[in-house]
Amino acid sequence: MKVKEVAELFDISIRTLHHYDQIGLLTPKEVTDSRYRLYSEENLETLQQILFFRELGFTLKEIKKMMDSPSFDRKEAFTLQRKMLIEKRNKLDKMIEHIDKTLKHISGEIHLTNKERFEGMNMKLNQYEEEARCRWGNHSIDDMNLKLSRLSNEEQRDVSARWDRIFHHLASLRNLPTQSKEVQSAIKEWYDFLNENFSHYSLDAFYGLGQLYMQDERFTKNIDRYGKGLASFMCEAMKVFTNHHKRGHNDENHH
Known part of the structure; x- marks a missing residue:
């Protein structure tokens, strides 16, 4: 696939893909004589993982270090990313639930203690993110x-x-x-x-x-x-x- 097609497929900018190439994070499988970047199926999988890691809060520098590690395993990474995304979803669900309770508290429908109002707001690094940094970082x-x-x-x-x-x-x-x-x-x-x-x-x-x-x-x-x-x-x-x-x-x- 050409760079424009990849950008449209993943809904990212062509400039972003050029940047990933420049820093050695995602090198196209082939560059034609006309300087067209051509991306393989494996390139697309790599990009998918990069974007998942980005969504999960990793910096490009951290992602490159992990993916360059000799011990990096594509399937392991997808499995770990799935666990991290589920944990992120659960955390967001809890925060939404707390917002709903807080709105009811403000409108006088229910009364919450300070502890009840602010529990569930723990933004601590989740165990899977630590595992990823440990495993490939x-x-x-x-x-x-x-x-x-x-x-x-x-x-x-x-x-x-x-x-x-x-x-x-x-x-x-x-x-x-x-x-x-x-x-x-x-x-x-x-x-x-x-x-x-x-x-x-x-x-x-x-x-x-x-x-x-x-x-x-x-x-x-x-x-x-x-x-x-x-x-x-x-x-x-x-x-x-x-x-x-x-x-x-x-x-x-x-x-």
């Missing part, structure tokens, strides 16, 4: 491997040894409750290790990474080599760790 497996490759042989050995030690220790604690002091201490060591050796992991990113341990077969398979069920155990322990530290942070702010 700054905290991807490939990013970790790249940083490891930049270390000297001795540094790589030290990091690998500590990595193994942490996972063997966690595997030995699998029969304990995930909220126990021993397990949470070991999970904190993993959190500190990631932050010291790779890049800054917020509590949300750490939680998202834990979710990936169960959702991404590569993670599950590699982690369970240290002990059957370890990936699931760590996922739950990381969730407990995140919730506990978030509560602590909120309590500090409250005081």
Whole structure:
């Protein structure tokens, strides 16, 4: 398809398509001698995903980084985008419901407390957006491997040894409750290790990474080599760790 046809099909401007080409986000399959851009079926699928990501609030820079990742999977992305859109729809439905209640409150039909008036207005990043950023963004497996490759042989050995030690220790604690002091201490060591050796992991990113341990077969398979069920155990322990530290942070702010 020519650029004009693609622009009409997706209801976007030709200028937008030219811009996507210029930044390397969407390169046409072919450019004719007359400089006509020709888009393939695969190009159209890629554009569809770009527009979904845009609708979900990702910047072009973030989208390019995710789609350029060696681990990016088209089908996985569509599945994840569907989950994100459903969550967005549910959030919008709740907000519409709250507007309806607020209008009734204003007209005197019902009385709402302040808590009732403003609950449901949480604009927090949803878990699927965090997952996308984790899976194909700054905290991807490939990013970790790249940083490891930049270390000297001795540094790589030290990091690998500590990595193994942490996972063997966690595997030995699998029969304990995930909220126990021993397990949470070991999970904190993993959190500190990631932050010291790779890049800054917020509590949300750490939680998202834990979710990936169960959702991404590569993670599950590699982690369970240290002990059957370890990936699931760590996922739950990381969730407990995140919730506990978030509560602590909120309590500090409250005081």
